[in-house]
């Protein structure tokens with residue numbers, strides 16, 4: 535989606551209408567000044583995707599329908615295309631490499647992404663409030679894998695934001711096949727959001743450690759929620775007490791943009807300090823090599839290259855290997 539006018543029309547009549555005070559100017563500015571050098575090529579690839587008619591199912595009876603967002607993301611069936619059409623689809627979608635978050639199954643084509651994002655969804659789904667009829671925001675949503683799972687779980691209106699334009703293209707490719715106006719991705723960073731105070735549920739997964747000011751980030755999340763709304767925050771943690779926070783050197787697991795890795799207790803204390811209530815840790819998990827791995831849909835390194843080859847409990851820099859926790863709290 536580069537033309538956001540349909541999104542504006544939708545929010546004009548829903549509880550996000552006050553976003554229209556700032557959003558069109560921001561996205562116009564983005565479109566005029568910040569388009570990625572490859573954007574036009576990407577757009578041509580999107581335009582070349584085949585048109586197929588499908589129907590969306592968002593209930594657990596989805597197994598017999600053409601689009602399943604409940605058990606994973608499966609669109610159509612292999613028999614929808616002949617061999618040549620399959621190969622063409624694969625070639626087009628591979629132009630959007632690296633595919634990090636997924637997996638997606640599109641007319642029999644398995645986009646075997648670097649991450650099994652379904653594992654994260656399975657870890658959190660049983661702990662969150664029912665998404666039925668909710669307005670949901672996913673901050674740092676990547677290609678939007680979880681947006682579709684949120685919609686599949688009954689959410690009424692789902693918005694994702696992510697500043698990485700390749701991920702917008704990947705989302706648009708999936709949206710091309712699903713065609714659901716109630717799921718949208720906007721090319722924005724969290725710092726560009728006004729205080730909307732309009733979402734029933736806000737997800738912020740895998741983003742906090744990329745922020746240089748995590749406390750400001752938590753306030754930004756809170757200001758998107760209605761009073762009493764639910765935050766689902768997932769982030770890298772380290773072992774330790776409520777005063778333990780790791781600030782790595784130049785790189786953590788080869789990533790340059792990692793700033794604060796709190797202990798689970800420290801993270802709970804930060805959430806409390808920012809006024810969240812009912813704070814709990816619902817899951818902790820060491821990232822396993824079957825959740826983040828090299829596939830034919832990425833050309834870059836993956837987790838096994840980021841760990842110490844002699845000792846997988848450490849990163850290549852000698853820090854504790856990635857351990858993640860899911861926190862739930864209310865605004």
Ligand SMILES: C[S@@+](CC[C@H](N)C(=O)[O-])C[C@H]1O[C@@H](n2cnc3c(N)ncnc32)[C@H](O)[C@@H]1O
Pocket residue numbers: 635651654673674675676677695696697698701722723724725738739740741744
């Ligand atoms: C580790 S990925 C997490 C993706 C997804 N939420 C998940 O849990 O699988 C971090 C994402 O945050 C996005 N991101 C980076 N800076 C951001 C910002 N300022 N605001 C929102 N998202 C940001 C990146 O583009 C990337 O897609």
